[in-house]
Amino acid sequence: MSNLFDLLVAGLATGAIYALVAVGFTLLWQTSQTINFAQGEFVMLPAFLMLAAMHAGAPFWLAIILGILLSMLLLGLTFKMLLVDPMMRHGVLPLAIATMALAIGLKEAVKQFFSAEASPFPSIVPTGDIAILGHNVSLQSIGVLVLAILAVFGLTALLNRTSLGHQMQAAAQNPTVARIIGVPVERMILLTFLINAFLVALASLLITPIYLAKFTSGEVLGQAAFIAAIVGGFNQVRGAIAGGLLIGVLDNLAAAYVSTQYRAAVPMIFLIAVILFRPQGLLGRAEERTV
Amino acid sequence: MSSFAKPLKIALGLIVIAALIVVPMNFNRYGLFILSQWAVMAIAAMGLNLTLGYAGQVSLAQGAFVGIGAYAAAIMTTHGWPLPAAIVVAIGLSFAVGWVLGYPALRVQHHYLAFVTLAFSTLAFLVFRNESWLTGGIYGISNIPRPHIFGIATNKPLPFYYVCLGSLAIVSLAVWWLIRSPWGRAFMALRENPLRAQSLGVDTRRYTLMAFAIGSALGGVAGALYAPLTQYIDPVPFNLSLSLDLLMMVIVGGAGFFLGPFLGAMIAVLLPEWLRFTEGYYLMLYAIAVMGLLIWSPTGILGILDRHLAERRTKAASALRAVAKSRLETAQ
Numbered sequence: 001m002s003n004l005f006d007l008l009v010a011g012l013a014t015g016a017i018y019a020l021v022a023v024g025f026t027l028l029w030q031t032s033q034t035i036n037f038a039q040g041e042f043v044m045l046p047a048f049l050m051l052a053a054m055h056a057g058a059p060f061w062l063a064i065i066l067g068i069l070l071s072m073l074l075l076g077l078t079f080k081m082l083l084v085d086p087m088m089r090h091g092v093l094p095l096a097i098a099t100m101a102l103a104i105g106l107k108e109a110v111k112q113f114f115s116a117e118a119s120p121f122p123s124i125v126p127t128g129d130i131a132i133l134g135h136n137v138s139l140q141s142i143g144v145l146v147l148a149i150l151a152v153f154g155l156t157a158l159l160n161r162t163s164l165g166h167q168m169q170a171a172a173q174n175p176t177v178a179r180i181i182g183v184p185v186e187r188m189i190l191l192t193f194l195i196n197a198f199l200v201a202l203a204s205l206l207i208t209p210i211y212l213a214k215f216t217s218g219e220v221l222g223q224a225a226f227i228a229a230i231v232g233g234f235n236q237v238r239g240a241i242a243g244g245l246l247i248g249v250l251d252n253l254a255a256a257y258v259s260t261q262y263r264a265a266v267p268m269i270f271l272i273a274v275i276l277f278r279p280q281g282l283l284g285r286a287e288e289r290t291v
Numbered sequence: 292m293s294s295f296a297k298p299l300k301i302a303l304g305l306i307v308i309a310a311l312i313v314v315p316m317n318f319n320r321y322g323l324f325i326l327s328q329w330a331v332m333a334i335a336a337m338g339l340n341l342t343l344g345y346a347g348q349v350s351l352a353q354g355a356f357v358g359i360g361a362y363a364a365a366i367m368t369t370h371g372w373p374l375p376a377a378i379v380v381a382i383g384l385s386f387a388v389g390w391v392l393g394y395p396a397l398r399v400q401h402h403y404l405a406f407v408t409l410a411f412s413t414l415a416f417l418v419f420r421n422e423s424w425l426t427g428g429i430y431g432i433s434n435i436p437r438p439h440i441f442g443i444a445t446n447k448p449l450p451f452y453y454v455c456l457g458s459l460a461i462v463s464l465a466v467w468w469l470i471r472s473p474w475g476r477a478f479m480a481l482r483e484n485p486l487r488a489q490s491l492g493v494d495t496r497r498y499t500l501m502a503f504a505i506g507s508a509l510g511g512v513a514g515a516l517y518a519p520l521t522q523y524i525d526p527v528p529f530n531l532s533l534s535l536d537l538l539m540m541v542i543v544g545g546a547g548f549f550l551g552p553f554l555g556a557m558i559a560v561l562l563p564e565w566l567r568f569t570e571g572y573y574l575m576l577y578a579i580a581v582m583g584l585l586i587w588s589p590t591g592i593l594g595i596l597d598r599h600l601a602e603r604r605t606k607a608a609s610a611l612r613a614v615a616k617s618r619l620e621t622a623q
Binding site: 035037082083086087090091092093094095097098100101102104105108109111112223226227230234261262264265268269271272275276279 | 349395398399401402403405406407409410411413414417420421531535538539542543546571572574575577578579581582585586589590
């Protein structure tokens, strides 16, 4: 049983990071119908921005702040203005393809300008084990879990308790009516892009110490975030959180109890089952069919 | 298309075909390999164009069907079967699997369908990698023989390039015929307005499954040619990124245009090679080029041409109107 407990904690920790990435993914979908195929690469890049700052001589805390600000500038503002704005009115598919090209571009840029090798990355939570309920649990897992949960709670509080959050939700649910009642819809959309950039930078900071910084590390992560977003409910922030945690745990349990070879198959089969039998996601509302 | 006279179009097509036959004759081994790869990918992209461009069903699994075709051909030809038999099996197998994959499309649409097919793509990759009794696992299958066509050995790059080009020609003719048949019109009705199509008596259920199955079968054909082209296959080329690449080819070339897949495959296969002189930057430049193209024209390369022609038509029409109007005024 101790094994199961460890697996659950580790699964929840990676799941919490998936949740951060999945929340950003659903936010972009809700406000601008962007399916961001580069979301995984968006998580890969900030770690390299932070590493670059550290190579330039900045201390770790400064590198973190610089990395987050730079990723909000590049992956938030620039991404929206250069790629999303010109393509938004042309439908979902061309924009999705453009983000696939962006994913290739980001990977190649990191490989060319930084390194093709995996680089170690310092952890912001102390390493080591502590005893909980008679089990040794890694402090890193606990730290990641706590920080990710704090970020998610902060975001839900922002969305549900503040006027700004209500305006963002209005802009996402019905842009036309939101505009009529005076919500600055354009600014709200920009804000969701900045929030997404912040979330991926945070996810990058939390996951890179575990899996090392490598230019290909976004591929698996991006897919896990997609699955989490859809399983939870594509149009719901709290669905994405639940989906992330569920996929994290499922992935870890599958690796231990199914087979390491077919570990990746379990979330996929789960995804197909959810889409076929509950397409709106476990916690989502049904989307109206447009004819 | 009125401004393009029909004989001119036919002449242009014949020149391109003649160039594809004559020009590669003194290409080196690598150049012929890349060009053969273009022909193979164009076949796969044409299949996806049927599913996506004409019938409007998003699929992120075309790469998996190329894989199914490639493994079918590799396993059969290394066991002594001739390639044509392997192609038939590849077509049958991908058609059947594609048909089954079409069932989710009856329930969900758009991005949900995209994600079901994405999941299928990953599952297929896992089967290629893990079922080593059948597929050789990560070590793959090597020494895949190239066929004898009408008694001529195609071991050398040039003859095999002609095999690929000939197959592309046959597939192109078949697709050309298909999209002009009532089936093609039913596919387009499905894309434009499924509800209206159904109310007019189109069996949308059957045509959705057919769109998937036929598109996938062409993916299988491409795979069955890919295996003898590279003469060695392992699971890596058939992962999700091949499906994404093929989708990119269709959209960049122009989804729903007959010639779209040819141009899209050209961009995806040949452009990176042309950019090779920039060394480490070539894939970066390729990505920037694709993004730039899509920002400029979200409907792909042929979308630009289409828009241009439409503009010329409007201009010509308004010029005619102006002339007619001035004539009316002088008459008064």
